[in-house]
Amino acid sequence: MNAGEWTILRPHVVRWIECDLYAHVNHAAYLTLFEDLRIEHWKKLSGRLPGLHPGPSPVVASIEARYLREVGFGDEVMLGCRTTSFRRSSYVHEYALWKAGELCFSARCVCVVTEGGAKAALPPELRAKLVAEGAKEE
Amino acid sequence: MNAGEWTILRPHVVRWIECDLYAHVNHAAYLTLFEDLRIEHWKKLSGRLPGLHPGPSPVVASIEARYLREVGFGDEVMLGCRTTSFRRSSYVHEYALWKAGELCFSARCVCVVTEGGAKAALPPELRAKLVAEGAKEE
Amino acid sequence: MNAGEWTILRPHVVRWIECDLYAHVNHAAYLTLFEDLRIEHWKKLSGRLPGLHPGPSPVVASIEARYLREVGFGDEVMLGCRTTSFRRSSYVHEYALWKAGELCFSARCVCVVTEGGAKAALPPELRAKLVAEGAKEE
Amino acid sequence: MNAGEWTILRPHVVRWIECDLYAHVNHAAYLTLFEDLRIEHWKKLSGRLPGLHPGPSPVVASIEARYLREVGFGDEVMLGCRTTSFRRSSYVHEYALWKAGELCFSARCVCVVTEGGAKAALPPELRAKLVAEGAKEE
Numbered sequence: 001m002n003a004g005e006w007t008i009l010r011p012h013v014v015r016w017i018e019c020d021l022y023a024h025v026n027h028a029a030y031l032t033l034f035e036d037l038r039i040e041h042w043k044k045l046s047g048r049l050p051g052l053h054p055g056p057s058p059v060v061a062s063i064e065a066r067y068l069r070e071v072g073f074g075d076e077v078m079l080g081c082r083t084t085s086f087r088r089s090s091y092v093h094e095y096a097l098w099k100a101g102e103l104c105f106s107a108r109c110v111c112v113v114t115e116g117g118a119k120a121a122l123p124p125e126l127r128a129k130l131v132a133e134g135a136k137e138e
Numbered sequence: 139m140n141a142g143e144w145t146i147l148r149p150h151v152v153r154w155i156e157c158d159l160y161a162h163v164n165h166a167a168y169l170t171l172f173e174d175l176r177i178e179h180w181k182k183l184s185g186r187l188p189g190l191h192p193g194p195s196p197v198v199a200s201i202e203a204r205y206l207r208e209v210g211f212g213d214e215v216m217l218g219c220r221t222t223s224f225r226r227s228s229y230v231h232e233y234a235l236w237k238a239g240e241l242c243f244s245a246r247c248v249c250v251v252t253e254g255g256a257k258a259a260l261p262p263e264l265r266a267k268l269v270a271e272g273a274k275e276e
Numbered sequence: 277m278n279a280g281e282w283t284i285l286r287p288h289v290v291r292w293i294e295c296d297l298y299a300h301v302n303h304a305a306y307l308t309l310f311e312d313l314r315i316e317h318w319k320k321l322s323g324r325l326p327g328l329h330p331g332p333s334p335v336v337a338s339i340e341a342r343y344l345r346e347v348g349f350g351d352e353v354m355l356g357c358r359t360t361s362f363r364r365s366s367y368v369h370e371y372a373l374w375k376a377g378e379l380c381f382s383a384r385c386v387c388v389v390t391e392g393g394a395k396a397a398l399p400p401e402l403r404a405k406l407v408a409e410g411a412k413e414e
Numbered sequence: 415m416n417a418g419e420w421t422i423l424r425p426h427v428v429r430w431i432e433c434d435l436y437a438h439v440n441h442a443a444y445l446t447l448f449e450d451l452r453i454e455h456w457k458k459l460s461g462r463l464p465g466l467h468p469g470p471s472p473v474v475a476s477i478e479a480r481y482l483r484e485v486g487f488g489d490e491v492m493l494g495c496r497t498t499s500f501r502r503s504s505y506v507h508e509y510a511l512w513k514a515g516e517l518c519f520s521a522r523c524v525c526v527v528t529e530g531g532a533k534a535a536l537p538p539e540l541r542a543k544l545v546a547e548g549a550k551e552e
Contacts, residue, residue, distance in 0.1 A: 016453055016465075017304075017446050019297050021189035021349060023465070026293065027198040028169040032431050035166065039430055049488045051159035051430075051437070060165040064202045073297060074463045154315055154327075155308050155442075157435050159487060161327070164431070170293050177292055187350045189292075189299070211435060212325045297465035303474040304445040311442065327435035336441040340478045 006080035006096070007133050008037050008044075014075045024070040030105050031063065034095040037081035038111065041093070045126050056120040058111040061090065069104040071097065077104070083135040084108075089119045091130060144218035144234070145271050146175050146182075152213045162208040168243050169201065172233040175219035176249065179231070183264050194258040196249040199228065207242040209235065215242070221273040222246075227257040229268060282356035282372070283409050284313050284320075290351045300346040306381050307339065310371040313357035314387065317369070321402050332396040334387040337366065345380040347373065353380070359411040360384075365395045367406060420494035420510070421547050422451050422458075428489045438484040444519050445477065448509040451495035452525065455507070459540050470534040472525040475504065483518040485511065491518070497549040498522075503533045505544060 018029040042058055043049055050057035071077060080096040090112045097105040113120050122130070131137070156167040180196055181187055188195035209215055218234040228250045235243040251258050260268070269275070294305040318334055319325055326333035347353060356372040366388045373381040389396050398406070407413070432443040456472055457463055464471035485491060494510040504526045511519040527534050536544070545551070 016296060016449055017302070020292060021295050021297070021299050022195075022197070023297050027201065028166045028173065028293075031166040031169065035430055052487060057160075059160070060205055062202070062204045063165065064200070066200045067198055073466060154311055154434060155440070158430060159433050159435070159437050161435050166431075173292055190349060211328060298471075298473070303477065304442045304449065307442040307445065311440075333436075335436070336481055338478070338480045339441065340476070342476045343474055 005134075006082045008041055008079075008081040010037065010040075010079045012077050012079050014071055014073055014077065016073060019073045022070075024072055027065075027067060030065065030067075030097065030107070033079055033097070034081065034093075034107060034109070037079060037095065038093060038109070041081055041083070045129050056113045056115040056123070058091075059114055061110040061112040063107055063109045065105065065107040067105055069099070069102060071099055071104050075099055083130050083133050085136045085138045086122060086127065086130050087138050089113045089121050091122070091135065143272075144220045146179055146217075146219040148175065148178075148217045150215050150217050152209055152211055152215065154211060157211045160208075162210055165203075165205060168203065168205075168235065168245070171217055171235070172219065172231075172245060172247070175217060175233065176231060176247070179219055179221070183267055194251045194253040194261070196229075197252050199248040199250045201245055201247045203243065203245040205243055207237070207240060209237055209242050213237055221268050221271050223274045223276045224260060224265065224268050225276050227251045227259050229260070229273065281410075282358045284317055284355075284357040286313065286316075286355045288353050288355050290347055290349055290353065292349060295349045298346075300348055303341075303343060306341065306343075306373065306383070309355055309373070310357065310369075310383060310385070313355060313371065314369060314385070317357055317359070321405050332389045332391045332399070334367075335390055337386045337388040339383055339385045341381065341383040343381055345375070345378060347375055347380050351375055359406050359409050361412045361414045362398060362403065362406050363414050365389045365397050367398070367411065419548075420496045422455055422493075422495040424451065424454075424493045426491050426493050428485055428487055428491065430487060433487045436484075438486055441479075441481060444479065444481075444511065444521070447493055447511070448495065448507075448521060448523070451493060451509065452507060452523070455495055455497070459543050470527045470529040470537070472505075473528050475524040475526045477521055477523045479519065479521040481519055483513070483516060485513055485518050489513055497544050497547050499550045499552045500536060500541065500544050501552050503527045503535050505536070505549065 014025055018025050020026045078098045082094050083091050084094055085092045090110055093109040095107040096103060113122055152163055156163050158164045216236045220232050221229050222232055223230045228248055231247040231249060233245040251260055290301055294301050296302040354374045358370050359367050360370055361368045366386055369385040369387060371383040389398055428439055432439050434440045492512045496508050497505050498508055499506045504524055507523040509521040527536055
């Protein structure tokens with residue numbers, strides 16, 4: 001995975017709260033880091049923050065995460081997010097975390113767009129933005 | 139998935155801290171609930187808590203989670219954990235969360251046994267216990 | 277502090293997620309444990325969970341916490357909560373955590389009752405219940 | 415409190431994970447934000463991260479927090495940290511959070527310096543740095 005191919009890239013320094021007794025980042029703490037990128041992406045896409053305004057918002061339908069190399073307290077890492085594909089009312093995110101250029105964590109997340117508790121179609125202007133990002137319609 | 143087929147079953151009432159702006163359990167909070175069961179299982183298996191004593195301990199190598207139905211603050215749910223298979227130095231856990239008998243969340247987690255930062259073989263007595271639980275050697 | 281004098285007492289086993297690199301309970305994790313008791317107390321008092329129903333709910337206005345002895349992963353502890361006093365629209369909680377009978381953590385929390393973002397008076401039946409608990413009107 | 419008088423100032427945008435059902439920052443999440451500043455300050459002071467290296471590290475002995483105004487998801491806030499005083503083996507931090515120039519949260523934290531589980535004296539060079547920051551010896 002090449003950093004140039006990612007829609008969102010953000011540096012991060014591992015926080016005390018993210019580490020556990022093993023002195024490594026806890027497995028659930030990774031997911032929270034990428035939650036931030038998922039929200040940042042949605043804000044760029046729709047102009048709105050989820051949960052605060054009427055209109056569609058994404059929820060996580062499934063996630064697959066691979067923990068490849070341990071990351072520790074104070075480590076300087078890079079976080080990446082990109083959309084690989086989308087359908088009528090969902091899109092697929094990939095997440096990656098690198099340390100010194102080495103991939104340490106990767107994940108694939110299916111986000112479903114909902115409104116009022118029901119699935120909602122991605123509006124045409126959001127679909128166009130996803131295509132412009134490089135995501136494929138499936 | 140039938141509750142009778144699970145090695146560990148534990149009731150849980152959804153906590154305030156586990157819920158987010160959507161008034162539902164946050165996607166990462168599910169993983170932390172099952173971390174507790176993974177540790178309880180390891181304690182039953184090895185007699186030891188991870189991270190506190192010398193000797194092998196499990197780490198999460200990968201996890202696949204499916205969010206099937208939303209769960210809210212104060213909901214009474216049931217958590218399940220079982221080992222489906224194992225290899226030389228790893229085993230596979232399945233996790234499930236039910237509300238009123240309906241499956242709301244399921245996950246599959248590959249746990250790698252490590253000692254001093256390197257993979258370690260599952261000791262024979264632990265392998266025997268996993269077989270007794272119903273796990274298959276692969 | 278005698279355990280007999282506490283309105284709510286609940287045993288707890290320290291979780292992996294609550295511990296940090298020092299192998300002790302993180303200072304903020306204590307507050308989340310007592311958030312559970314504050315909510316349990318409000319449910320007993322009002323019959324309702326905060327945040328889910330119309331009507332008054334408590335929010336934390338201030339908290340003073342003392343970390344007296346370290347508590348570690350897997351430790352069996354006891355959590356206590358009681359109301360010491362109340363006013364028109366607020367009440368004071370005390371929290372305590374003991375390990376093997378020794379006080380390890382104590383806190384004092386001012387809870388303000390709000391409704392629709394504004395302070396709300398404690399209804400007479402809730403005031404009566406607080407008096408029955410042993411709380412003093414100030 | 416004037417922002418010019420703070421040793422560490424850091425902007426922050428409130429994260430999804432920090433908010434609860436009330437759509438506001440959870441009371442414990444504030445403490446975790448200031449944990450980051452406490453660690454950053456210790457790193458500046460000692461050149462070392464706590465928990466990773468031999469030598470003294472700070473632990474929280476007590477904290478007093480006042481929740482003055484609610485802060486919500488996506489809010490742009492400023493975080494401040496300063497040392498007001500110190501003794502042989504402890505120092506006092508003040509923390510503040512502002513939104514649009516208004517103070518929303520303030521706290522006072524007593525940090526005790528420990529090494530190997532016992533109180534340790536602040537080394538002379540660290541005392542000198544605290545004086546240079548404006549902290550008073552008590």
